[in-house]
Amino acid sequence: MKIIKRTARVRPKVSLILVDWSVRESFHLLHYLSRQDVARDAFEVVVVEFYSRVSEAVRKFEDQVDTWVTLEMPDSCYYHKHLMYNAGIFFAKGEICVICDSDAMVKEGFIRAIVTEFETDPQIVLHMDQFRNTRRDFYPFCYPSFEDVIGKGCGNNVGGKTRGLYSSEDSIHNLNYGACMCARREDLIAIGGADEHLDYLGHICGPYEMTFRLVNLGRRETWHQTEFLYHTWHPGQAGENNYLGPHDGRHLSTTALDALSSGRTMPLIENESIRSLRMAAEPTFHISPAYASTWRNDTLRLNQLRADSCSASETWRGFLIERTADGYLGYPLIVRQPAFSALREKLEVRAATIGELRKKLVDSLRNRTRIALPGLILASYLLQAVGLALFLARTRLRRVIVSALS
Amino acid sequence: MSRTLKKAQEKWIQFRIESALRAGETQNLVVNLALIGRMNSTEAGRLVVFVETFRDALLIRILSFISVIPRGDVIVVRDRSEILKIVREQTGRHGLSVIASRLFLKYYQHLIEARKSGSLVIV
Numbered sequence: 001m002k003i004i005k006r007t008a009r010v011r012p013k014v015s016l017i018l019v020d021w022s023v024r025e026s027f028h029l030l031h032y033l034s035r036q037d038v039a040r041d042a043f044e045v046v047v048v049e050f051y052s053r054v055s056e057a058v059r060k061f062e063d064q065v066d067t068w069v070t071l072e073m074p075d076s077c078y079y080h081k082h083l084m085y086n087a088g089i090f091f092a093k094g095e096i097c098v099i100c101d102s103d104a105m106v107k108e109g110f111i112r113a114i115v116t117e118f119e120t121d122p123q124i125v126l127h128m129d130q131f132r133n134t135r136r137d138f139y140p141f142c143y144p145s146f147e148d149v150i151g152k153g154c155g156n157n158v159g160g161k162t163r164g165l166y167s168s169e170d171s172i173h174n175l176n177y178g179a180c181m182c183a184r185r186e187d188l189i190a191i192g193g194a195d196e197h198l199d200y201l202g203h204i205c206g207p208y209e210m211t212f213r214l215v216n217l218g219r220r221e222t223w224h225q226t227e228f229l230y231h232t233w234h235p236g237q238a239g240e241n242n243y244l245g246p247h248d249g250r251h252l253s254t255t256a257l258d259a260l261s262s263g264r265t266m267p268l269i270e271n272e273s274i275r276s277l278r279m280a281a282e283p284t285f286h287i288s289p290a291y292a293s294t295w296r297n298d299t300l301r302l303n304q305l306r307a308d309s310c311s312a313s314e315t316w317r318g319f320l321i322e323r324t325a326d327g328y329l330g331y332p333l334i335v336r337q338p339a340f341s342a343l344r345e346k347l348e349v350r351a352a353t354i355g356e357l358r359k360k361l362v363d364s365l366r367n368r369t370r371i372a373l374p375g376l377i378l379a380s381y382l383l384q385a386v387g388l389a390l391f392l393a394r395t396r397l398r399r400v401i402v403s404a405l406s
Numbered sequence: 407m408s409r410t411l412k413k414a415q416e417k418w419i420q421f422r423i424e425s426a427l428r429a430g431e432t433q434n435l436v437v438n439l440a441l442i443g444r445m446n447s448t449e450a451g452r453l454v455v456f457v458e459t460f461r462d463a464l465l466i467r468i469l470s471f472i473s474v475i476p477r478g479d480v481i482v483v484r485d486r487s488e489i490l491k492i493v494r495e496q497t498g499r500h501g502l503s504v505i506a507s508r509l510f511l512k513y514y515q516h517l518i519e520a521r522k523s524g525s526l527v528i529v
Contacts, residue, residue: 368474369437
């Protein structure tokens with residue numbers, strides 16, 4: 001790891017953490033940060049680069065950067081954004097950490113809006129949604145006006161607000177959780193920082209993983225209703241040709257979603273330096289040497305959309321199966337919930353091999369359930385097939401009606 | 407590969423992943439309801455199961471009819487107002503509410519408190 005630049009700012013209120021893995025062509029957020037309506041000492045900018053590149057795009061705005069770190073990971077290693085988040089949290093001096101897109105535009109009141117929200121209620125995790133414009137003529141970035149970005153080519157502008165903010169359900173898929181996340185540094189350290197598990201390697205990751213665990217910790221998730229980020233199109237923005245970890249079909253990490261539904265607050269793999277901070281020690285930033293081999297490019301299947309391979313744990317017929325040092329451990333999903341947590345020891349099953357464990361888990365069910373299980377598995381797939389058939393029938397019917405009317 | 411073909415391929419992969427997750431979730435729900443039934447956890451009050459589709463509700467009703475899972479109410483949640491109403495109603499009663507994780511994730515901001523209180527179990 002190399003520190004290219006270190007801040008002289010003593011007590012900034014807000015620390016902006018911007019990450020790069022030698023891909024960013026533009027860091028124009030820094031241009032907009034130079035125009036904020038708060039004192040410059042109120043915030044700092046921490047830039048973390050995964051490899052060794054000293055980015056020209058950052059160099060252009062170097063006067064706006066307070067801390068600039070290159071993690072110097074080997075080129076043979078695939079990028080892991082969560083390691084960069086942890087480096088950012090570690091080097092941040094501000095009370096509030098902000099993880100956001102470095103190629104987005106923000107208005108003059110951006111920092112003030114964040115500070116005001118946390119002054120009103122410190123027990124929050126704040127997100128800001130993003131207007132996204134698909135016009136190709138804004139690339140390479142040419143400093144369009146905010147009106148231009150929310151105008152022609154913007155698919156999610158509904159009367160000056162993002163579409164996601166109007167949606168009353170499935171906010172997880174309707175809002176952009178990766179655009180901008182703000183949380184108190186103290187809270188981020190309390191949950192062990194970002195999870196450095198292999199499941200988050202590559203494109204399927206984001207600060208929302210920490211948001212979900214902060215919500216489990218008791219922080220209130222809130223979305224700013226008037227302040228937004230503005231993003232213009234650039235090649236590769238949807239993670240094309242990237243390695244994808246386990247996700248739900250809509251590029252949201254199933255491991256992060258599982259953390260939310262299970263109520264877990266700590267990461268599966270905690271960064272050692274963040275742990276030391278949590279234990280009130282004063283460490284230096286440390287990167288596990290094992291990552292150089294476990295995150296190697298040549299061991300990954302690039303551009304593969306996968307549901308559950310290489311996952312932290314496997315869900316199998318209502319049970320959660322985890323790998324332990326001496327074999328496998330399985331237990332029903334309900335014991336992760338407060339109402340049944342006391343029964344965990346009683347319902348836990350251990351075995352040396354996965355086959356043996358699965359047999360033991362099935363044996364732990366009542367005879368009637370065991371007999372019904374194959375039928376149930378068949379029925380669950382048949383129900384999905386019925387769902388697809390209904391969907392296709394509806395679509396076909398709609399087409400027929402539309403063509404008949406026209 | 408043409409853009410349309412690429413998009414169609416992406417949609418197909420999305421469908422495959424989503425349907426595998428949905429099928430897995432139905433299995434999770436039924437197996438865990440069977441375990442709840444075995445532990446007689448609902449002796450103190452009634453069991454309410456929240457699901458996302460009428461198909462899931464039908465499957466659960468059939469399985470409870472043949473006593474694979476305990477008997478209780480099965481409620482299909484179609485929108486946010488419904489879930490808020492149901493959760494408010496549930497918190498005032500003694501019993502256990504079980505919700506499929508996919509449905510929980512859709513409305514989690516409104517359901518976190520109910521989970522903390524122990525009256526809501528997510529499977």
